[in-house]
Amino acid sequence: MLQDERGPMRVCVVEAQALFRDAWRGIVEAGDLELDAVAGTPDELPARSCDVVVLDVDGQREPCATLIRRVWSRVGKVPVCVVTLRPTHDVLASRAHGEAVLVLKTAPPSQVRAAIWAAARRERFEQAIPSGV
Amino acid sequence: MPSVYVVEPQSLFGPEIARLVGEAGGRVVATSAVLDLDAIIAAAPEFVLLDLDYTFYDLTDVLDVLRSEAPLVRPVVLTAERGRGWLARSRAFGAASVVAKAASEREMIHDLRVVLAGGSVWDVRVEVA
Numbered sequence: 001m002l003q004d005e006r007g008p009m010r011v012c013v014v015e016a017q018a019l020f021r022d023a024w025r026g027i028v029e030a031g032d033l034e035l036d037a038v039a040g041t042p043d044e045l046p047a048r049s050c051d052v053v054v055l056d057v058d059g060q061r062e063p064c065a066t067l068i069r070r071v072w073s074r075v076g077k078v079p080v081c082v083v084t085l086r087p088t089h090d091v092l093a094s095r096a097h098g099e100a101v102l103v104l105k106t107a108p109p110s111q112v113r114a115a116i117w118a119a120a121r122r123e124r125f126e127q128a129i130p131s132g133v
Numbered sequence: 134m135p136s137v138y139v140v141e142p143q144s145l146f147g148p149e150i151a152r153l154v155g156e157a158g159g160r161v162v163a164t165s166a167v168l169d170l171d172a173i174i175a176a177a178p179e180f181v182l183l184d185l186d187y188t189f190y191d192l193t194d195v196l197d198v199l200r201s202e203a204p205l206v207r208p209v210v211l212t213a214e215r216g217r218g219w220l221a222r223s224r225a226f227g228a229a230s231v232v233a234k235a236a237s238e239r240e241m242i243h244d245l246r247v248v249l250a251g252g253s254v255w256d257v258r259v260e261v262a
Contacts, residue, residue: 016213017146017186017213017234018234018235018236018237019149019153019211019234019235019236019237019238019241020143020146020149020234022149022238023145023146023148023149026148026149027145058143058186058187059186059187059213083145084187085142085143085187085188086187086188086189105142105143105144105145105146106142106143106144106145106166107144107145108144108145109145112145
């Protein structure tokens, strides 16, 4: 109901790799999503609410659960979609505890958008995760 | 137009890297999410742009193999890694340039233009712990 009642869904992104921050506009806005802000760390997010936060944990210096709490302390307890290249145990634990939806950066953009939507609707998102992480 | 083979395991960002290479005047011959040495040798690019962050690859091993097996290919390392000695180590193992992912789009295009024109870029930001 997010999109119907309040216009496009507003997405904030946390991306440590400065070079790739601009790429998120193309990834997010190809769907019915609106990129609200891209920050380098959770603490740099604008102190206003949004509908969902995409959290690229690669390059961040804290465990996933800590990063999620930092996001929540900054923008409120919004849904979080974690993206990573190689899911570590802390990332998998956050997913298992229902704190975030997880999607890998090897997924095509359409699948990443589907994961963002799933997170925003607080639905499950299934993606095969390679073994041996 | 210099040919560039892009290795970007974060395939979500592959198109962005290819776009930046194009903006810098390079011709992307392939963008791959995996490091396939045979494919690189077969493509025979002038440059290989390597982003091996967050993977199991050891950069110095990869550079060493490239230097041995594809000596005409100039490896350009793109990284968010940081630490003292990083530039010297990369150079010693055969990197032609090291560009930090702390770069803005404008900086990256500038740096790539320098590299593709035959120059070198050693971004000191990777040395900052």
